Amino acid sequence: MNKITIGIPKALLYYKYKDLWINxxxxxxxxxIVSPNTNKQILEDGVKFSMDEACLAMKxxxxxxxYLIDKCDYILVPRIKCIxxxxxxxxxxxxxxxxxxxxFDKNLIxxxxxxxxxxxxxxxxxxxxxxxGFPYRKIVRxxxxxxxxxxxxxxxxxxxxxxxxxxxxxxxILLAGHPYNLYDEFIGKQIEKILEENHIDIIYSxxxxxxxxxxxxxxxxxxxxxxxxKEIIASIVHYQDVVDGIILMTSFPCGPDSLxxxxxxxxxxxxxxxxxxxxxxxxxxxLTRIESFIDILxxxxxxx
Amino acid sequence: MKEERVISFPHLxxxxxxxxxxxNKLTKYKVIESPPITKKTIDLGSKYxxxxxxxxxxxxxxxxxxxxxxxxxxxxxxxxxCRYGYYAxxxxxxxKDLGYHFEFYTLVNSDRITPRSLYQTFKKIDPKISIWxxxxxxxxxxxxxxxxxxxxxxxxxxxxxxxxxxxxxxxKKEMLNSFTHCKGYCSLTKRFFTYQKKFQNxxxxxxxxCLKVGIIGELYTSMEPFSSYFLEKELASMKIEVxxxxxxxxxxYQKRLTxxxxxxxxxxxxxxxxxxDGMDNIYRAKYLIDQxxxxxxxIKPFGCTPEIGAIPIIRKVCQDGKMPIIxxxxxxxxxxxxxxxxxxxxxxxxxxxxxx
Numbered sequence: 001m002n003k004i005t006i007g008i009p010k011a012l013l014y015y016k017y018k019d020l021w022i023n024x025x026x027x028x029x030x031x032x033i034v035s036p037n038t039n040k041q042i043l044e045d046g047v048k049f050s051m052d053e054a055c056l057a058m059k060x061x062x063x064x065x066x067y068l069i070d071k072c073d074y075i076l077v078p079r080i081k082c083i084x085x086x087x088x089x090x091x092x093x094x095x096x097x098x099x100x101x102x103x104f105d106k107n108l109i110x111x112x113x114x115x116x117x118x119x120x121x122x123x124x125x126x127x128x129x130x131x132x133g134f135p136y137r138k139i140v141r142x143x144x145x146x147x148x149x150x151x152x153x154x155x156x157x158x159x160x161x162x163x164x165x166x167x168x169x170x171x172x173i174l175l176a177g178h179p180y181n182l183y184d185e186f187i188g189k190q191i192e193k194i195l196e197e198n199h200i201d202i203i204y205s206x207x208x209x210x211x212x213x214x215x216x217x218x219x220x221x222x223x224x225x226x227x228x229x230k231e232i233i234a235s236i237v238h239y240q241d242v243v244d245g246i247i248l249m250t251s252f253p254c255g256p257d258s259l260x261x262x263x264x265x266x267x268x269x270x271x272x273x274x275x276x277x278x279x280x281x282x283x284x285x286x287l288t289r290i291e292s293f294i295d296i297l298x299x300x301x302x303x304x
Numbered sequence: 305m306k307e308e309r310v311i312s313f314p315h316l317x318x319x320x321x322x323x324x325x326x327x328n329k330l331t332k333y334k335v336i337e338s339p340p341i342t343k344k345t346i347d348l349g350s351k352y353x354x355x356x357x358x359x360x361x362x363x364x365x366x367x368x369x370x371x372x373x374x375x376x377x378x379x380x381x382x383x384x385x386c387r388y389g390y391y392a393x394x395x396x397x398x399x400k401d402l403g404y405h406f407e408f409y410t411l412v413n414s415d416r417i418t419p420r421s422l423y424q425t426f427k428k429i430d431p432k433i434s435i436w437x438x439x440x441x442x443x444x445x446x447x448x449x450x451x452x453x454x455x456x457x458x459x460x461x462x463x464x465x466x467x468x469x470x471x472x473x474x475x476k477k478e479m480l481n482s483f484t485h486c487k488g489y490c491s492l493t494k495r496f497f498t499y500q501k502k503f504q505n506x507x508x509x510x511x512x513x514c515l516k517v518g519i520i521g522e523l524y525t526s527m528e529p530f531s532s533y534f535l536e537k538e539l540a541s542m543k544i545e546v547x548x549x550x551x552x553x554x555x556x557y558q559k560r561l562t563x564x565x566x567x568x569x570x571x572x573x574x575x576x577x578x579x580x581d582g583m584d585n586i587y588r589a590k591y592l593i594d595q596x597x598x599x600x601x602x603i604k605p606f607g608c609t610p611e612i613g614a615i616p617i618i619r620k621v622c623q624d625g626k627m628p629i630i631x632x633x634x635x636x637x638x639x640x641x642x643x644x645x646x647x648x649x650x651x652x653x654x655x656x657x658x659x660x
Contacts, residue, residue, distance in 0.1 A: 051615050262354040
């Protein structure tokens with residue numbers, strides 16, 4: 001039997017769930033194709049297919065889908081409504097499946113995660129596996145193994161960051177934002193490059209142990225209900241004593257970020273800057289802003 | 305002595321009347337509505353708002369600032385789904401940072417309104433409110449809103465064809481005024497029926513085959529006439545019959561009841577709900593096509609995420625049904641002339657399509 005090939009676009013939730021998705025599908029015996037890093041061509045395709053007001057990350061996502069369209073049998077597009085009870089996500093994630101289905105003419109596989117309507121992750125992955133035609137037991141085992149691996153990899157990344165925090169004496173900046181903004185070649189990586197050229201240690205907001213998430217969120221914004229934004233806020237509270245400054249990274253015009261950034265900026269005590277990036281951004285503007293921000297941090301260190 | 309409490313709340317179309325009625329009946333405190341929305345309101349609001357937050361936030365913040373200047377010290381925000389639910393916390397923070405002193409309450413803390421949550425919030429606002437009063441007056445207010453929406457539907461269909469100018473407008477004003485003086489269920493219903501008859505007796509000149517247009521889109525911009533630059537008035541002056549779905553009674557109960565039915569109606573396009581009113585708007589687009597309307601107008605504030613998710617699907621529905629559709633995206637900087645020009649062009653297009 002030929003292997004089923006499944007394409008995963010390297011955008012949006014890929015950065016959050018890549019270990020889980022890839023391990024799960026590979027364990028089942030599918031071939032996984034991941035689209036390459038975002039480049040100019042992908043971005044242009046994305047802009048062509050999306051609404052002009054959609055957020056940058058969404059445009060990039062559609063570009064990745066277009067890249068994958070003739071390279072695989074199925075494309076994985078999840079629909080995620082709610083991960084924890086009484087919490088929500090940006091509505092883009094609940095529209096994603098239907099949107100892609102209407103814009104492109106392509107076989108999609110999907111899973112539906114909606115905890116408030118009793119569809120948890122195991123249930124979602126099982127239905128996805130069953131539609132692909134795998135036996136039930138194999139799916140559950142694959143899911144459990146993938147979940148374990150994801151947990152292991154996450155812990156390893158967190159401990160790596162911890163050791164960096166303890167050992168280095170350079171200026172440290174917390175890059176805070178959604179993972180799909182932090183690690184995207186077009187959005188986060190160019191900021192990362194500038195910081196590295198200036199010999200700055202970068203701490204990432206998503207590599208954070210969410211053991212005390214609820215109590216930490218309450219320090220800044222007790223009523224926030226966006227799961228991913230809560231993670232960002234909690235990590236800022238967690239790291240704000242050990243870093244010199246915070247760079248908030250937002251893609252234009254992100255809905256939840258527009259409000260929760262305001263709360264963060266108004267409540268954080270250390271230097272913070274908010275970089276908003278859209279598809280027409282010139283690199284020089286970013287460079288100037290980041291360099292002046294670094295100057296501020298250096299002066300603060302000297303004064304202490 | 306303790307300062308006297310003055311309650312206030314932001315605007316949403318004409319709905320300040322039932323809300324004021326309810327608060328007046330329940331509490332002994334003074335209730336003032338915020339000053340009517342003007343250009344100044346939106347300027348104040350956008351000055352202190354985050355950059356790319358959606359436009360209702362700016363209107364509400366402007367309302368709050370103006371009403372605080374007028375002496376209010378207890379503010380009520382509605383809350384609800386989407387970004388609305390989080391407005392309250394950010395607005396409270398912004399206003400406190402500006403140096404105002406006030407108490408802030410939200411009616412809905414989670415996604416939906418439940419009797420329990422309403423009870424708890426009203427108890428917080430005024431601990432002396434008796435539960436019996438609430439049980440009597442809250443359904444009465446909901447009934448009043450329902451009657452208002454019913455009349456509004458009728459007005460929207462006919463206002464473009466009135467013989468005497470402003471006859472509908474004046475009668476509606478009279479009706480709302482009379483509603484505020486009602487004493488109970490009987491008197492409210494009586495008033496509703498008398499005014500319904502009066503509305504039906506108003507003289508109109510309505511041709512059989514007038515143009516019919518449906519308005520779909522985000523809830524605040526469709527309910528607050530100022531934020532859509534009086535789009536409905538403009539349509540009325542062009543002699544177009546207007547159908548609009550979103551109103552408060554829809555938000556209160558219809559939405560919950562019709563979700564499953566609507567989803568089945570559009571299962572060809574949509575498998576899941578999209579969040580906020582996204583799925584409902586796709587349903588409405590399909591419904592308007594099936595009912596033989598001439599065109600659709602989609603309105604939303606700039607950056608409204610659920611609508612942005614729904615628009616590609618609506619576009620496909622309209623392509624399949626060969627339906628003309630125009631999209632308006634409102635921001636604090638939108639020019640009124642631009643909207644007028646686009647609307648006129650749309651009107652000409654509908655006329656031409658009819659001519660075929």
